[in-house]
Every structure is written in C-alpha cells, then in structure tokens.
Amino acid sequence: MSEVYSLHSDDDIGSSSNVTDQIKKLHDDPTITKWRDYQKLHGTISRTTTNELGDDDTSSECSHDEQEQQHIVEGEQNYPHTLLTYRQKWFMVFLMTITGFWSSLGSPIYYPALKELEQKFNIDENKVNVTVVVYLLFQGVAPAISGGLADVYGRRPVILGGMLIFVVASIGIAKAPSYGVIVFLRCIQSIGISPTIAISSGVVSDFTVKRERGTFVGATSGLVLIGQGIGPLLGAVITAALHWRAVFWFLTIGCGSCMIIGFFLLPETKRTIVGNLSIKPKNIINRAPITYLPVVQKRFHYDNPDYDSLDLNKPTLDLSTAFRITALPEIFLSLLPGGLQFAMWTLMLSSISSELSVAPYNYSLTIIGVCYLPAGIGGLAGSMLTGRVIDLYYRRSLQKFQEDKESGKISEDTPFNNFKVRLACVLPQCFIAICSFILFGWSVDKGWKIPSVLITSFVCSYCTMSSLSVMTTLLVDLYPTKSSTASSCFNFVRCSLSTIFMGCFAKMKQSMTVGGTFSFLCGLLLCANLLTFIPLTKGIQLRERRAAKMEAKRQAKRDIEKESDL
Template identity: 60%
Template sequence: MQSSDIQTEFSTSLSSTSKSVTDVQGLAEDKKNEKIDKSSIAENLTQSRVVTRESTIRAGQDKDSREPDEDDSNASVCQDDIAASPHTLLTFWQKCTMVALLTSCGFWSSLGSPIYYPALKQLEKVFDVDEELVNVTVVVYLAFQGIAPIISGGLADTYGRRPFIIGGMLVYVVASIGIACCHSYGAIVALRCLQSIGISPIIAINSGVAGDFTVKSERGTFVGAVSGFTLLGQAFGSLIGAALTAAYDWRAIFWFLTIGCGSCMAVNIVLLPETKRTLVGNLSIKPKRMINRAVITYLPSVQKRLKYDNPDYDTLDATKMRSNPLSALKILAHPEITLSLLPAGLQFALWTLMLTSLSSKLSEAPYNYSLTIVGICYLPAGISGFIGSFITGRVIDIYYKRAIRRFKEKKEQGLISPDAKFNTLRSRLYTSIPQNFLAVVAFTLFGWSVDRGWNISAPLITSAFGSFCAMSTLSSSSTLLVDLYPSQSSTATSCYNFIRCSLSAILMACLAKMNKSLTIGGTFTLISGFVFIGNFVTLIPMMYGMTWREKRALKAEREAMFN
C-alpha cells in the first residue's frame, strides 16, 4: 500500500473517530441538560409547593409570612398545589368547633381574676388584712399572666400546643383546690401565683392554634372570636363571683373554678387535636408523641377523615424551631412591635381598672348596691365586649381582602413597583384606629361618672363602649402578631400578653394611691391621655414597620452568607 493511501485511510479513520467522540460528547451533553431540566423542574415544583404554606424569612427571631392569599408572583402556580393539599382538613363548622374548644380552655384564665373581686371584702375580714394586702393577691395573678406566657409560648411553638394547654389546665385545677381548702393568707398568695402560671399561657397558645388552621383572609374572624370569647370571663367574672359569694362564701368561687375547668379539661383531652404545623401539617400527619394525640384520633373513622394513611407531607412546615425562653423578648425588642402594642396594652389596662372600679364604686355611696346588683351591672360590658371582638374580626378580614385586591390592581397598573411588599402592619392596625380614639372618650367619661356619682346609666353605657373598644383592639393586635410570626404565633402573641398584663398589674398596684391623689376621675383621665398619645404613635409602625422588617431580613441574609 502506498504512503498516500495510508495517509488517506488514517485521516478517514481519525475523522470517523473524532466524529464518534463528538457524538458521544453530544449525547452526554444532552443527558446532562436533560438532568438539569429535570432538576430545574423538580426545584421549581418544590418552590411552588413551599410558597403555598406559611413560610418565613428568619432574621434572628424575626419572620415574615407568605401565604396563598397574599400577593405572590407565583399565585397561579400556588393554586394547583392548594387544591391538591388544602391548608387544613378542617371544614368551616369544624373550625367553629375548634373555637369553642379553645374558648373552653382559655375562658378560665380570664375568669380567674375578676371572679375574685367580689370576695376581696370577705378576705379582709377572714384573714385580718387591709385593702392593700388583699390587692396583692390580684396583682400577683396579673403579673404572672404577663410573665408565664413568655416561656410557655415558646415551648408550645417547639413541642406542640396540646401538651401545654392540657398541662396548664391541670395545674390550674390543682391550685384552685388548694386555695379552696387553705387557711393562710400567704398560701393564697402562693397558690394564686401557681394558678396564673398554669392557665395564663393558654390565651397566647390559643391564638397560635387559631393561626395554625387559618389563612390570612379568614384569620381575623377566628382569632378575634377566640380572643373575644376567651376574655368574656373578664367581663362576666364579677357577676359569677358576686352570685357565688352571696349564696355561699368566697371558697365557693374556687370550687366553681375547679369543677368548671376540670370538666373542660376532660373534654379537651378527648377532642382537642394537635395543630402545630411543624408536627402535623394540615392535620393529616399523625403526631409522633402520644401526648400530642387527642383520644378521638384513635378512632378508625377519624383517622380516615384525617388521612393518616395518606398524609400531605408537603403541608409540613419545615421551619426548625428551637426552644428559647427569650424569643418573645427578642420579638418585643423590634420597634414596630413595641410601638404597635403599647397603646393597645394601655387600653387593656384601663379596661381592667374599669372592671375593678365597677366592683368597688357601685358598692359604695351614692350607689350602695348589693353584690348581686353589682354583678348584674357587668352585663353591658360583657355583651358589648363579645360584640366588639366578633364584629372587629369580620371587619379586619373584609378590609384585608380589599387591601390585597387594591394592592394587586396598583401593581397591574404600574402605580407601584412589581417588587413591592404588601403592608401587613398597616392593613391590620388601620381597622383599630376609630375604636382606639373612641376608647379615650369612653374611659374618661366612665372615670368621672363614678367619681361624681352620676346616674347609673352613665357608668354602664361608658363601660359598654370601653369594653367594645378594648376587645376590638385585642382582636386586631392578636391577628397582627399571628400574621407576622406564623411559625412562632404563640410566642408572638405572648408579647401582647406580657405588655397588657404587666401594665394592668402595675396600674392595679398603684390604683388606690392614684385615686387618693387624683380621684378616680383624674386617674382615668391621665391614663386615657397616654392612650390618646399612643394612638398617634401607632401611625409610625404603619408607615415604616415593613421597611424595618425588610432591612432586618436582608441583614440576616448577608450575615448568613458570610457565616
């Protein structure tokens, strides 16, 4: 074979080999691209599922929620996943049943303080103590109402809601039995502390439970209903206490609390499910620990209804919660939270003083009413408080939906940036402004009406308006905190508990001396003035709160990248 032929054949072979290598490389590249496409599709599908849940951006302990009904660029993708995996398996009427169960737990917390007011005069005589000492038993209860949820709320966000609700009720029952049987003033003070430590966190935990099975568009209604029904105990407590004290004696009050709370505890052991989304998702995932399981969930029909055989794992909140007793204080340190809650806390403290003053002033001249009549005088405050919480819950839901719709329209019209974030703080706080200013007028007039001995209709009407406003603001504040911290809802709502109960305890401790120096009319006018100023302070977080939160989130992301 000639050299030229050999060269030609070698070139042909080399060209063929090169082409084969190229083909192999092309096939490999195609396979690689196909894998990348599949990975991208899987990643996008995962991301689309994540946005269907209440996800959070961690900034220290600061978290913002993203929910299906909030403005979202992936809204069209979300709808398919929402249809496949509902946010909760509870129907509307089952959610209403949950409200009833939660109310039956938290009601005893709000009842524990006012039911005791009519018995204070008896305790002074029985234990031979003066008014200031007997008021200590009220103050310590209020103080621990603010402190205990700070710790228990964080634990409930980590280990589940149900164990701390049932455990708290058990502590309350045991402490109530102890008070009913004790014969020492010191023992009463200690057991009142234990009572409060057990039951007071339930109010904050209840808001967390309501946040677990609701989305933002309906949250105001259910969180408002839970808060309002729960705090009816504070409005009607003195009526019940007056009736029991008049018919029997002060010990009957604590036997009533024992029997009532014990019965509700038994019902909730059977019926109340665990709702923490890091543990059970939309309720379709069976809790690992027995203490988190309701007795009713052992029934095959209930297990089938909850889809235990085919759980929706995509609804499981993947946020890792760490038990930190200081979490609530870190949330409270954020300026938008403090500025939003301080005016609301002052208003609640005024409401507490109003309920206390009704009991003491109506039993004195010029009214001189019996215990039974004084108890009946609490009815207007109780009824209007219930109406306030229920109506406000509906109003803030309606306004929220309208605000979301307008926000989307402005984006479509190009009036705001496509990257703009919805102002949750403004949408929730805006609805509380009218009643916040109405409260200033109502509480001021109440103070002067009982101070000057006006016709009984004046204190009753003003107390009704004051209760309406206080419960409305409570609903707005609780809903706001659950919205901002969906994965830490119990911890977040314990912040409001801390502020309102701490302010109530401080003002209760100072009430007698303030009344002597300023008269009761002057006392209510002074504190109402603080509320009036605080109402304008609330405008600051409405305007700048979301900007502050975004800056903290960006700062946390930068720190996470370098660590």
C-alpha cells in the same frame, strides 16, 4: 369547593439547599413510608414564593395572601391547607374558648370576694390587691415562656398541662389557711392557665389563613375574654349565696370538666407535627383519643397523609424569643395602645366593684354583679364584629394591592403592608376609647346616674376587645410559624401594664380621685395612639432596614471565614 394554600417562603424554611436536605431526611425517615410513593405520583414540591422582610431568628413570614392561597405541587394535585371544614373550625373555636375561658375568668371572678378576704385575714386594700396583682404579673410572663414550648412540642400537651396545674392550685386556694398561701397559689394558678389564651391564637393560626384569620382570631379572643366581663357577676352570685372559697371550688369543677373534654376531643394542630391534620403525631401526648375512632382516621385520611403539608420549619426552643419580638420598635409601638386600653379596662372592672358598693350607689353584691353585664356584652361585640371587619378590609386591600401591581402603579417587589392594613382598622376605636374611659372615670367619681356607668363600660369594653383582636391578628400574620410565641407578646404587654396600674391604683385614687386617674391614663393612651402612626407608615421600612443590616453582617462574617480559609 376546597381551599388551597401555598408553602412558606424561603425565609420561613431556609435556603433551597436546606430544603433539599430536609426532604432527604424525610426520605430516610422510616416512619414516613409513603413519602416516596407520594413523590412518584405527584412529583416534588415547587417553591415559587416571594419573601417578606425578616430579622434573624424573630423570623420573617410570607406577606402576600396569594402565597397562602395556592399549594403548588408538580403534577396537578392540590392539597388543602387544613382538613377541617368550616363548621369544624368553629368547633375548634369552641374548644379553644372552654380552655382559655378559665384564664380570663380567674382574675375578675375574684373581685367581689376581696372585701370578704380583707375581713377574713385582717388585711387592708393594698394587701388584698396583691393577690390580684401577682395573678396579672404571671399572666403576662408565663405565656412568653409556655408559648415557645407550644410552638416546639405542640399545642395539646401545653394546654392540658396548664389546665391541670390550674385545677390543682384552685383546690389549694379553696382550702388555704392563710393569706400567704393564697398569694403563692395565685401565682401557680396564673402560671398554669394564662398561656392558654396565647396558645389559642396559635391553634387558630394553624388552620386559618390571613383572609379569614381576623374572624376566627376575633371570635376566639372575644369568647375567651368574655370571662373578664361575666366573671364578677358569677363571683358576686357565688360569694353572696355561699362563701368566697366556693369561688375556687367553682373554678376547680369548671376547669376540670373542660380539661376532660379537651383531653378527649382536642387534636394537635401544630403544623410541624401534623401538617394539615393528615399526619398522625408520633408522640402519644399529642394524640387525642377521638383520633383513634375509625371515622376520624378516615376523615383525616391517616392512611394517605399529605406529607407536603408538613411545615419543615421546626422552631427551636428559645425562651427569650417573645421578649425579643416585643422589643422590636414597630411591634412595641403597635401593641402599646391596646395594652394601655386593657390595663384601663382591668381598672374599670375593679372600679365597678369598689365604687358601686359605696355611696351614692350602695348596691348589693348581686346588683353589682349584674352591672358587669354591659361590659361583657360590649367585649363580645367588639371581638366578633371587628374580626369580620378586618377580614373584609384585608381582602379589599389585598385586591387593590394586586391591581396596582398589575397596572404598574407600584413595583413588583413592593411588600404588602400588614401594619397599615391591620392597624388602620383599630385606630378609630383607640381614639373613641379615650373619651369613653374618661367619661366612665368621672361618672363613678361624681356619682352620676347608673345608666352613664353602664353605657360607658359597654363602649370601653367594645373598644378594648376590638383592639385586642386586631393586635393578636397582626402578630399571627407576622409570625405564623411562631404564632403562640408571637401572641404571648401582646399578652406580656397588656398584663404587665395591668400589673403596674393595678398595683398603683389604690394610691392613685387617693391622690387624684378615680376620675383624675382615668384622665391621666387616657392622656398616656392619646400619646400611644399617636405613636401608632410610626409602625403604620414606617413598620415595613424598619423591618427592611434591620434585615439588610443583618444580611450585611452575615456576609461580612462569610467573607472573613473565606479569608481565614485561604
């Protein structure tokens, strides 16, 4: 049975007059030769959706899932939201995994080699940590810029370009003669590859809708970030068997191979460019070689494209959008707990390497690598299971919301509360994370038996990846037309916090011990968890008030212009 979905709301596309103007442009566009024939057969587009609240150019999006479930065209012809089958959607998840995986792997695979770098270049722990910190810093900043590029120019060229930069930088580090060169090239590495995680969420949003988005976003996030869990194991094995430089040759070969696969198989999915994939991209950089095969062209019916599936709301390039979205109070407070968890998770991975190599454990590099496996498994389980849970909860909440409207319990103009539906699924994990991180910190601090370290690292990873899946899904729900930019907001928050904490970690351990450090950070997480109730209960009202203020300003401006004309 084919799935059918709706157009964007007035806030997504603009006023009715703007839509008419844009459709006229389609009529006059010589590249769209079949539009008139399509319109004669099926009529014009009927837009009968309601609006969610919005704020200026941070864009408001449809809030009701029913708006995504029907694509209404005059006549009785319906068009699918995407031409991808269920299996093909999972294949896209696979492609997103092998592209974004190297971003999450690039930092932790390096941890086991830090001691060797200290000896090689005669530097202390603080200096060697700089090579980790700069990677995390640009991992937070770069996606905020590249996400906007992907929303304007397409996902494919930005992903492949970033992977190419990563490959070249990895070769440079593998041949680096000095500590300064490594620091510089680690920055370039991160700038190139880190946007792929945020853009992966944008790709998923292009071919999914809210009722299934949690499953696919969760799977993509979990599989991509599994590199954080297994990276240290790979790094330990490679460093022990060969040399620290071999780690970067591994990254070069692995990412280069995946880049070649992506070059041939990864299609453009941005809906302003390809619609539901039935529209052939104009620019060659957006075309995958596989789409030239007759069987693929037939599958995507390039000979009879669904022009009505083309998103008319083409975003303009604004590199500050991600930062302005992050600054919104309901967004920042929603993302803060997940960001703190990710920062502590980064410290946890670093601590496993440093604490298990000394007394009372004194483990070898290979054994330490194996100890990272529970963290990797926990992270994968958190993403996969949470994705399905939040999808199930979303469908039930939406059904109850619609029933309450029909019974008159709530008014017809009441908006669907995305904040409540999404954040309610993550609150239990946020509070469980407090206990698990405290226990982990004191277990390695006091030298408890190794099962305590492994079990707590599993739970910490589960909670962290669960939170990441929910936060990313919430952002994509709120900003589907700017999904890559929106996803980069959480990337910015979590990586910025990781950079700050990682930069201070060595000194915090000296003054407060490992257990004290994690206890202090868990106190911050507790405060952040309590602040989450503000967007959960008041998020919709905050957006409504802001939208009303902006509309009042626009109206006042129009009144002034009318008076000046008179």
